[in-house]
Each structure stands twice: as C-alpha cells, then as structure tokens.
Amino acid sequence: MSKVPVNYKRTDMQSDQEVKWCPGCGDYTILASVQSFMAELGISKEKIVFVSGIGCAARFPYYMNTYGLHTIHGRAPAVATGVTVSNPDLSVWVVSGDGDSLSIGGNHLIHALRKNVNIKILMFNNQIYGLTKGQYSPTSEEGKKTKSSPFGSVELPFNPMSVALGAEASFVARSVDMDRDLTAQVLQEASTHKGSAFVEIYQNCNVFNDKAFEQLTSKEGRVANRINLVHGEKVIFGAEDEFAVTIENGEAKIVKRTDIDDSQIYVHDITRENPSVAFSLSRLSHGPYGPTPMGVFRKVERETYNEDVMKQIDFAKDSKGDGELDKLVRSLGTWDVK
Amino acid sequence: MDEPKLEVQNKTVESIPAVTIRFAGDSGDGMQLVGTRFTDTSALFGNDLATLPAFPAEIRAPQGTIAGVSSFQVQIADFDILTPGDNPEVLVAMNPAALKAHLHDLAPNGMLIINEDAFEEKNITKAGYKVDPRESGELDGYRVFQVPMEKLTKEALKDSEIKGRAVLRSKNMIALGLISWVFNRPLEDTINWINAKFEKLPEVAEANVKTLKVGYNFGITVEAFHHTYVVEKAALPTGEYTNINGNIGLSWGLIAGAKLSNLELFYGSYPITPASDILHELSKHKNFNVITFQAEDEIAAAAATVGASFTGKLAVTGTSGPGLALKSETISLALSAELPMVIVNVQRGGPSTGLPTKPEQSDLLFALYGRHGESPLPVLASRSPSHAFYTAIEASRIALKYMTPVILLSDNYVATGSEPWKLPDISDLPSLTNNLTTKNNSKDGFLPFHRDMTTFARPWAVPGVPGLEHRIGGLEKEEGTGNVSYDSANHQYMTDMRAWKIANIANDIEPLELNGDEKADTLVLGWGSTYGGITQAVNRLNEKGVKVASAHLTFINPFPDNLGEILSKFERIIIPELNTGQLIKLIRERFLIDAKGINKVAGEPFTAQELEEKIEEKINE
Numbered sequence: 001m002s003k004v005p006v007n008y009k010r011t012d013m014q015s016d017q018e019v020k021w022c023p024g025c026g027d028y029t030i031l032a033s034v035q036s037f038m039a040e041l042g043i044s045k046e047k048i049v050f051v052s053g054i055g056c057a058a059r060f061p062y063y064m065n066t067y068g069l070h071t072i073h074g075r076a077p078a079v080a081t082g083v084t085v086s087n088p089d090l091s092v093w094v095v096s097g098d099g100d101s102l103s104i105g106g107n108h109l110i111h112a113l114r115k116n117v118n119i120k121i122l123m124f125n126n127q128i129y130g131l132t133k134g135q136y137s138p139t140s141e142e143g144k145k146t147k148s149s150p151f152g153s154v155e156l157p158f159n160p161m162s163v164a165l166g167a168e169a170s171f172v173a174r175s176v177d178m179d180r181d182l183t184a185q186v187l188q189e190a191s192t193h194k195g196s197a198f199v200e201i202y203q204n205c206n207v208f209n210d211k212a213f214e215q216l217t218s219k220e221g222r223v224a225n226r227i228n229l230v231h232g233e234k235v236i237f238g239a240e241d242e243f244a245v246t247i248e249n250g251e252a253k254i255v256k257r258t259d260i261d262d263s264q265i266y267v268h269d270i271t272r273e274n275p276s277v278a279f280s281l282s283r284l285s286h287g288p289y290g291p292t293p294m295g296v297f298r299k300v301e302r303e304t305y306n307e308d309v310m311k312q313i314d315f316a317k318d319s320k321g322d323g324e325l326d327k328l329v330r331s332l333g334t335w336d337v338k
Numbered sequence: 339m340d341e342p343k344l345e346v347q348n349k350t351v352e353s354i355p356a357v358t359i360r361f362a363g364d365s366g367d368g369m370q371l372v373g374t375r376f377t378d379t380s381a382l383f384g385n386d387l388a389t390l391p392a393f394p395a396e397i398r399a400p401q402g403t404i405a406g407v408s409s410f411q412v413q414i415a416d417f418d419i420l421t422p423g424d425n426p427e428v429l430v431a432m433n434p435a436a437l438k439a440h441l442h443d444l445a446p447n448g449m450l451i452i453n454e455d456a457f458e459e460k461n462i463t464k465a466g467y468k469v470d471p472r473e474s475g476e477l478d479g480y481r482v483f484q485v486p487m488e489k490l491t492k493e494a495l496k497d498s499e500i501k502g503r504a505v506l507r508s509k510n511m512i513a514l515g516l517i518s519w520v521f522n523r524p525l526e527d528t529i530n531w532i533n534a535k536f537e538k539l540p541e542v543a544e545a546n547v548k549t550l551k552v553g554y555n556f557g558i559t560v561e562a563f564h565h566t567y568v569v570e571k572a573a574l575p576t577g578e579y580t581n582i583n584g585n586i587g588l589s590w591g592l593i594a595g596a597k598l599s600n601l602e603l604f605y606g607s608y609p610i611t612p613a614s615d616i617l618h619e620l621s622k623h624k625n626f627n628v629i630t631f632q633a634e635d636e637i638a639a640a641a642a643t644v645g646a647s648f649t650g651k652l653a654v655t656g657t658s659g660p661g662l663a664l665k666s667e668t669i670s671l672a673l674s675a676e677l678p679m680v681i682v683n684v685q686r687g688g689p690s691t692g693l694p695t696k697p698e699q700s701d702l703l704f705a706l707y708g709r710h711g712e713s714p715l716p717v718l719a720s721r722s723p724s725h726a727f728y729t730a731i732e733a734s735r736i737a738l739k740y741m742t743p744v745i746l747l748s749d750n751y752v753a754t755g756s757e758p759w760k761l762p763d764i765s766d767l768p769s770l771t772n773n774l775t776t777k778n779n780s781k782d783g784f785l786p787f788h789r790d791m792t793t794f795a796r797p798w799a800v801p802g803v804p805g806l807e808h809r810i811g812g813l814e815k816e817e818g819t820g821n822v823s824y825d826s827a828n829h830q831y832m833t834d835m836r837a838w839k840i841a842n843i844a845n846d847i848e849p850l851e852l853n854g855d856e857k858a859d860t861l862v863l864g865w866g867s868t869y870g871g872i873t874q875a876v877n878r879l880n881e882k883g884v885k886v887a888s889a890h891l892t893f894i895n896p897f898p899d900n901l902g903e904i905l906s907k908f909e910r911i912i913i914p915e916l917n918t919g920q921l922i923k924l925i926r927e928r929f930l931i932d933a934k935g936i937n938k939v940a941g942e943p944f945t946a947q948e949l950e951e952k953i954e955e956k957i958n959e
Contacts, residue, residue: 017809017822046801061809062811067800067809068808068811069811071641072668075637075668078639078642079641079645082631082645082647083801084645085604085629085631086602086649087649087800087801090649108641111633309629313625313627316623316624323627323628325593329761332586334580334761335580337572337574337578
C-alpha cells in the first residue's frame with residue numbers, strides 16, 4: 001500500500017449524504033470512529049474503497065467520502081475480493097452486519113478469511129435483523145423472543161470470533177461501539193495487517209435490541225466484564241483486577257487471582273502461529289453476557305492471496321514474455337491452405 | 339507382428355469426398371483421445387472437418403455398461419462442411435455396450451470395426467444383449483471387421499516394461515492405427531504427439547507408438563481390409579488454419595477483447611461442466627495479465643467480477659445453466675450499477691442438474707428474462723467454435739461501450755465440438771472503446787450517472803482516480819448524481835433509460851444476412867449452435883430445387899434492425915431450436931408472425947439430414 005502524506009480532517013471523510021440511521025443507533029458512533037480513524041490513516045481517499053452488502057450497517061459506504069460500492073446481501077467479501085485482486089494498491093474495507101456476514105454471507109466470509117485476501121472486514125454485530133424490523137439473527141441468544149420467534153429462538157448462536165479463527169483468519173479482533181478508543185486501536189492494528197482482518201464491533205440497536213451489550217458498556221459492567229486483551233501483557237480483569245485468565249490443557253479459564261500464582265496467568269500473544277489459544281480465549285464467552293474478551297485475539301503474518309496471484313502473473317510474464325495474440329492463436333499448431 | 343509387406347500396393351485406394359467416423363467405447367477406453375488425434379491429423383492433412391464428442395456425466399461410469407459409453411464423431415471432407423455428419427459410415431466399437439449404444443446410427447453397409455476380445459459373455463450380458471450380436475444376424479447389412487485388439491496389444495507389448503492390466507490401456511492405439519491406415523493418414527504427427535505427451539514416461543510413449551504401428555500394420559497385412567480410402571484436401575480458402583473447439587475459441591476471444599480494449603481480463607468462475615474448460619484455458623495465459631479467480635461458489639464468482647469491473651477490468655464470469663441461476667441477483671446489481679461485465683453461459687440440458695454433458699438451447703428465455711425487476715440486457719450467442727472467438731470480442735465491445743452486463747450464450751455442442759479456423763489477421767481486429775474517465779464532469783462534483791447522449795452510457799471512474807470518489811450500488815440511483823433516490827418520477831425515468839440504452843444497441847450491430855434462395859417464400863431462422871445443421875440442410879434443399887432461405891441471429895437482444903424487414907419478405911418462417919420453442923415466442927410476440935417450430939431436446943444436436951426432412955415437411959404442410 002503506497003502511503004502518501006495526506007492530512008485530512010474528519011469532515012474530509014464525510015460524504016454529502018444525509019445519514020439515515022435511527023436516532024441513537026450505535027452505527028453513528030462507529031461511523032464517527034471510522035471517519036476519524038480514516039482521516040489519520042495516511043492513505044489518500046481515492047485509494048480507499050468501502051464495500052458493503054445489505055442491512056443497516058451496509059449503508060455505511062454512502063456516508064464515506066471515498067469510493068464505495070453498496071452491493072447485495074452477504075456478498076460484500078466476494079465483491080471486495082474482486083476489487084483488491086484487480087487493484088492491490090487500494091485499501092479495501094468491508095462493512096457488514098451479523099446477518100449479512102454470518103447468515104446469508106457465511107460462505108464468502110470464511111473463504112475470504114481462509115485465502116487471506118487483503119480486505120478489512122468490519123462486522124457490526126447487533127444480534128438482530130434491524131433493516132427487516134426485528135427478527136432473530138445468527139448471533140441472537142437462544143430463547144430470544146422476536147417477531148419471527150415469538151416463543152423464543154431455538155438456535156444456538158454463532159460465536160463470531162470462533163468462526164473467524166476456525167476459518168484460518170490471520171487477524172481477529174473485537175470492539176464495542178461505545179468505546180471509540182478501543183475501536184480506533186483495533187482499526188489501526190487491522191489497517192497495518194497484511195491480509196484479511198476480521199473485526200467484530202458490538203453495536204447497539206436501540207430500536208429492536210436495545211441494551212444487548214449493557215454488560216459491557218454500563219458503568220459497572222464495563223469494569224467488571226471486559227477482559228482486555230493486550231499483546232505482551234498478563235490477562236487480568238475485574239473491578240479490582242481480581243480475576244485472571246489461565247490456559248490449562250489448552251483451555252482458557254477465568255480464575256480468581258487469589259487461587260493462583262501470578263506466574264500462571266496467561267500472557268497474551270497475538271502472534272502465535274497456532275490459533276488454538278486464541279480460539280480458547282474466544283470460548284470464554286458465547287455472547288456479551290458476562291466476562292468477554294475484547295481487543296485483538298490474533299495477528300499473524302501469512303502470504304496474502306493478492307501477493308500470490310500477482311507473483312504467478314509476474315512469473316508467467318517473466319518466463320513467457322508478455323502475451324501476444326498472434327502467438328496465442330497459433331499455440332495449438334497451424335497448417336497452411338494454399 | 340511382421341514388418342509391413344509391399345502387397346499394400348495391390349490394395350485398392352478409393353477416393354471419397356467425405357466420411358463420418360464414430361469411435362465408441364467405455365469411458366476409460368480413450369475414445370476422446372483417439373478421436374481428437376484422428377481429427378488433428380486430418381486437419382493437418384488439409385481436410386475440412388467438424389467433431390461431436392459425447393461422454394457420460396460420470397467420470398468413470400460402470401465399466402461395460404451402456405451408461406458408461408463415451409464416443410467421438412468426426413466428419414472429414416474435401417469440401418466445406420458445417421456439421422460433424424449425420425449417420426456415421428464407420429463405427430469403431432470397443433465393446434458390446436458401445437455397439438449396442440451406437441449401431442442404430444450406422445449407415446447401411448457401413449464399416450463396423452469391433453474389438454472382438456471384448457465380446458465375452460459377461461460383457462455381452464452387461465450391454466443388455468441376450469445373445470451375442472455377432473451371431474444374432476443383427477450385424478447383417480454392415481461390413482464387419484473383427485479385430486483382436488487386446489490380443490494384438492498384449493502381443494505387441496510382451497517385452498515392454500509395462501506389465502499387467504496397464505498394458506491394455508494402449509488398445510485404443512490399435513483402433514487409431516487401423517483407422518489411420520484405412521483412411522491413409524500418416525502416423526508421424528501422432529507419434530510426435532505421443533512422444534511429447536509422455537516425455538517423462540518413455541516406456542508409456544514407446545508402448546503407445548508400438549501399438550499404434552501394430553494397428554496400422556494389421557490393416558496392411560490382413561486380407562479383410564482389401565480396400566482403403568482417401569479423403570483429399572478440402573478446397574478451403576487459402577490461409578493459415580488451426581483447429582479449435584468453442585471453449586478455446588471463446589477463451590481466446592476474451593483475451594483478445596481485453597487486448598483490443600487495452601484492459602486487463604478478470605475471469606471469475608466456479609467449476610461447472612461444460613464451462614470449466616474456459617477457466618482452465620484462461621488460467622494458462624497469465625502472461626496476458628489475465629486474473630482467473632476460482633471462487634467459493636457461483637455467486638462469489640459473479641460478485642468478484644462486479645468488484646473487478648468497479649476497478650476497471652474487462653470483467654467476465656462464466657458458467658453453465660444452474661450457475662446462471664445462482665448469478666442472477668448479482669447480474670441485476672451490475673445492471674443497476676451500470677457496470678460493464680460479460681456473463682458466459684455454456685448451456686447444457688436442464689432443468690436442474692439435467693444433462694450436464696449434453697447440448698441444449700434451453701436457457702435463452704432465462705438469459706433474457708431471468709432476473710428480478712425490469713432488467714433488460716444484451717444477449718448474444720455463438721454458433722460455432724470460431725464464431726465463439728468473435729462473439730467473445732463482440733460481447734466485450736458492447737459491455738464496455740454501453741456500460742452494461744452482457745450475456746454470451748454458448749452450448750455444449752459449440753463448446754466441445756471442433757472445426758478448422760482460418761486465423762484472422764490480428765491487426766485487422768477492431769480496437770474497443772470504453773468509458774473510463776479521469777476528468778470531473780461537473781463543477782459541483784463528479785456525476786457518476788451523467789450519461790453520454792449517444793450511447794447513454796455513464797462514465798466509468800475507478801478507484802485510484804483522485805477527485806472522482808463516488809458511491810454506487812443496487813438501490814435506485816438519481817440520474818446524474820447517482821445518489822440513492824426513491825423518487826417515483828426518477829425510477830420511471832431510470833427504468834425507461836435502462837431499457838432504451840439496450841434497445842439502442844440495435845443500431846450498432848451487424849445486420850442479419852440471408853443464406854440460400856433469397857426469393858424463396860420460406861425462411862429458416864435460427865440462433866446459436868444450430869447454425870451448421872440449418873445451413874447445411876437449407877443448402878441441400880436448394881440443391882434439390884426446394885425454395886428456402888436461412889438466416890442466423892447472433893444478437894437475440896436487441897434483435898438486429900433489419901430482422902423485421904427480412905421476416906416480412908417471407909410467407910413462412912420456420913424456427914428450429916434445441917428447446918421446446920423459445921426464440922419462436924420472441925418472434926411471435928415481437929412481429930406477430932405465425933412462425934413454426936422444429937424442436938428437439940434429446941441431448942444431441944440436429945443432424946443436417948434430420949433438419950432437411952423436417953423443413954421439407956413444414957413446407958409441405
């Protein structure tokens with residue numbers, strides 16, 4: 001990615017379109033975070049592309065003063081793959097929701113992550129279908145009562161961090177709409193990552209699923225339940241840092257610090273080649289209902305799909321020379337009729 | 339086996355204008371290879387030719403059964419031909435199942451070469467025969483030659499390093515050698531081909547060359563073959579020729595389309611029969627800056643293609659029937675966002691999985707109408723392997739010039755059949771224009787939907803161009819600004835504009851041409867792969883004095899401007915199609931003409947003879 005010295009203000013990143021989410025929607029906060037972050041990213045805006053699918057979150061590209069493509073439900077990672085492979089010089093961002101990414105678009109998400117396509121996927125998880133006015137989503141908790149599940153949802157929800165790690169994602173992180181600092185931090189880490197990045201951002205839908213993340217955003221909950229993952233640091237949390245995370249037999253566990261020696265506390269390492277520890281951290285919560293890890297789970301270096309595609313093209317040109325139609329049409333052998 | 343003896347000179351060589359040969363055997367018997375080799379040798383010799391491979395959908399269907407029979411038909415001629423022939427005059431049957439499946443097509447007094455070693459009781463029963471067909475009298479009326487192909491192969495390779503059952507893999511070379519002798523084809527080209535193909539397996543190369551020669555020598559030494567044939571060179575227009583099938587022609591046409599437009603080619607696809615060979619071919623040519631993207635599914639293939647188009651590529655996705663259905667929503671997005679894109683559909687028998695390896699023209703209406711909303715787009719069809727090259731360029735031209743997705747139809751017959759192609763002068767191919775822009779088009783900011791008022795295309799500003807940042811998508815856009823608009827008058831306008839833009843392309847395509855008797859009162863109208871059969875049938879009818887003409891559509895949407903005028907000159911319009919009547923619906927609806935259909939969905943193309951009879955029937959009705 002060629003970085004040019006560009007100095008933008010947040011307003012330079014705002015398009016002239018009126019933002020039309022419901023008043024009080026968590027998307028506003030995320031939009032502000034992203035616009036501020038993008039202004040400071042150092043990439044000129046003509047090289048930035050936002051791609052989205054369908055859903056409330058998917059309106060995002062219309063509000064960014066960059067190139068943008070609002071596509072069809074679930075397919076944004078595939079469209080973005082076409083964009084980034086065709087022009088590796090672009091900074092390509094996908095904005096998606098839990099229905100878009102994990103239900104109709106699940107296939108595209110896992111394959112983009114597996115291939116390490118150089119795109120950054122932001123999944124706003126509000127645990128509900130908002131644009132269609134309130135049906136349970138693949139991240140809604142079991143028993144969730146919605147218009148389409150009046151007696152409660154009977155489905156086990158996805159754990160998005162586990163899905164991404166299981167799909168070989170090289171970068172996996174989580175933030176929450178209200179925490180603009182953490183979001184900026186995570187986006188910064190994602191933007192410098194080579195390859196695909198998956199960022200889940202818990203997002204409050206104040207109309208159809210209000211306060212879903214209260215345990216992580218309320219005054220008490222924020223202190224008690226957030227397990228902040230910081231690379232190189234011991235994982236300690238709680239109002240008085242009274243809890244810690246250990247890894248025993250490959251399994252992450254929450255323990256009282258009084259029960260263990262501090263040397264047993266897991267020291268977070270986002271660069272572990274093997275995703276097992278990151279996966280076990282993702283299993284500490286199956287939703288935002290208690291102690292929940294936040295921050296970067298994994299960030300490992302791996303060849304990107306883009307690089308490998310380009311390498312093959314360069315190799316072909318080096319070894320065969322630039323393609324010529326005259327040679328191509330004769331490549332199966334010819335004969336003359338006189 | 340003894341060395342060839344000179345008595346060959348005592349045998350009669352008869353010159354014949356054309357012959358149709360069909361090789362049939364188990365799908366593991368290598369019949370496609372034998373057919374292709376004989377074809378290539380004949381092409382190099384200078385014959386005109388056309389081929390029809392037919393194979394089961396299963397890679398290895400149960401051995402020895404009818405379901406597992408694979409065949410390859412080729413017609414070679416000393417004149418210009420358009421089809422792979424009607425009923426073969428020569429049938430090579432490698433086992434009883436192949437005989438059972440194909441004997442009914444063999445012309446009366448046809449030459450039947452059978453591998454007698456495969457006629458064991460077990461195989462005879464497996465093929466569904468109650469008694470050995472060689473003894474039941476059903477081979478009466480054919481010239482039967484029983485050849486111990488397996489015995490000859492084993493004998494030939496008894497000193498070879500190849501042992502066991504692997505030896506019999508070379509038995510197809512006996513058939514190829516023998517047929518090469520019967521039709522006076524030199525072996526040299528095939529020997530070179532074998533040596534090149536098995537360069538790293540010299541023992542396999544040696545075994546194949548040896549058996550090939552044994553087959554050839556068998557013809558020379560065995561009294562039964564007292565007669566050989568030669569099909570002289572065809573008087574084709576002078577020039578340099580190559581032999582291609584439709585998938586290759588189409589792939590090369592896409593590469594040419596990119597070159598001629600100074601763009602790079604992006605091809606997004608998901609493996610599907612019979613379109614996969616386009617993906618295979620294009621992925622070989624990365625030195626043309628071709629990006630091939632094998633997607634996780636059909637939808638992703640189309641979606642990535644939309645993304646590639648957004649960045650300024652010649653963006654193409656390819657598939658066959660079921661895949662086109664999956665791509666439908668994405669094509670609508672490209673149509674609404676007015677992004678250039680080519681969608682290739684190599685049709686096969688449907689619905690659902692249908693007949694994956696058989697030709698059919700049954701996706702025409704789907705190509706035209708298989709999208710939600712009012713969503714017209716150009717549809718054109720390839721009629722032959724070489725025509726596929728030119729239609730791929732034409733589809734690219736239209737997509738780029740008019741900023742629209744374009745559907746290019748091929749089918750299994752065009753895709754897998756081959757014909758000699760007189761190479762064009764590459765420098766004569768037209769350069770293709772596009773709507774790429776780096777300039778702002780208004781003082782109030784870039785207007786992505788401000789149209790060119792001759793083509794009605796919008797400008798194509800791609801990421802990386804400073805100052806032209808804009809957002810587009812599938813929501814209805816306001817004319818000019820491209821902003822999301824729910825305004826009712828705007829939606830009416832945009833719907834009408836999208837339709838008008840496509841209809842207007844009629845002014846920019848080749849007019850329809852007439853073949854045959856222009857003063858006739860009957861016109862046979864076709865599209866796509868029926869071209870060879872229809873044209874040959876009409877030419878034969880003209881020779882017989884029947885007054886009939888034909889015309890063949892490349893564009894089905896929009897129709898060429900002169901179609902109405904041409905139709906109005908004829909009293910009777912006959913439309914043969916490999917479907918239950920799709921073009922005929924369009925013609926009847928558009929021109930209010932009581933056209934008559936000749937329809938077939940039997941998993942095989944029309945033969946010229948079949949069409950000749952049916953057209954005459956319709957004329958006499």
